[in-house]
Amino acid sequence: MNLDEFKGVWVFIEQRDRGVAPVSLELLGAGRALADKRGVELAGILIGHNVKDLTNTLFQYGADKVYVYDAPIFSQYRTEPYMHAVVEACRKYKPEIMLYGATSTGKDLASAVATDLATGLTADCTMLDVDPETGLLEASRPAFGGNIMATILCKKHRPQMATVRPKVMKALAPEPGRRGQVVEEQITLTEDEVRTKVLEVVRETTKRPRLDEADIIVAGGKGLKDAEGFQLCYKLAEVLGASVGASRDAVEAGWIDHHHQIGQTGVTVTPKIYFAIGISGAIQHVVGMQNSELIIAINNDPNAPIFQTCHYGIVGDAFEVVPALIAAFKEALYREEVQHA
Structure with missing residues (x-):
């Protein structure tokens, strides 16, 4: 050649x-x-x-x-x-x-x-x-x-x-x-x-944007303990109109489907705001979200690697911090609605 x-x-x-x-x-x-x-x-x-x-x-x-x-x-x-x-x-x-x-x-x-x-x-x-x-x-x-x-x-x-x-x-x-x-x-x-024919195209529908197109993502990891704890991500996402993502550990535990996985073996995302809840910050996850405009991490381990990547970090129990954030966001949204009424 x-x-x-x-x-x-x-x-x-x-x-x-x-x-x-x-x-x-x-x-x-x-x-x-x-x-x-x-x-x-x-x-x-x-x-x-x-x-x-x-x-x-x-x-x-x-x-x-x-x-x-x-x-x-x-x-x-x-x-x-x-x-x-x-x-x-x-x-x-x-x-x-x-x-x-x-x-x-x-x-x-x-x-x-x-x-x-x-x-x-x-x-x-x-x-x-x-x-x-x-x-x-x-x-x-x-x-x-x-x-x-x-x-x-x-x-x-x-x-x-x-x-x-x-x-x-x-x-x-x-x-x-x-x-x-x-x-x-x-x-x-x-x-x-041509040996193949397309008989039908079925389009997936969802209320929220795809992860790679979302402006706000709430992602959860093994720090949320179980599938019930992972529901915190959905609750916060509902208030913010966000999409829900996850670390590999959360996906492998069966708390959420694989197409929500962010990282090396998942989706690469660049939202305006990224919430990392109970995610330790292993490099495999970080490579998929490190270019987000604003990263907010919540973890009870002050030495978690995610704090080296985030812009704002909250050291605390996610089961206390996230409900407080949900309440604060709801109040802020309500005040905004009243002002524009």
């Missing part, structure tokens, strides 16, 4: 409900920095049906070029047609780096593409850099239970690929009016050749 033939940084653009997924905009910001460091162009690869109008958004967020596969065969995500398109484009245009969001779609697609192209893939990255001379992508991720950061290189194969956790990169401020080049591609695969 002649590595010198490969040029450019690509981002797989994930789209849902005719809108660009936030993680893809975040990756365009990260990709812009890598491309500028290498002196190459940044491109997006956009796959879907009736999605061409999304290209202007991608240019505003940093892309120089967008490769578009727009056809009915892509109306719902399926591994086979999407993989076929990405592999075909990579073989034709030879990007040196390709980034995907570490979402269910991004992880599925990236692993299939890596297998077909016989190249390397670093999963769940939290940091990216590139050597401007060699072009080696330095993809870093937590390893050994989050106790170290491992930087992984793909020296002999291209493209170098990585999936990146949502919310760990920053999207660029949009530049209205910025333009780029649109390259429309045609796929050679037909519907009859």
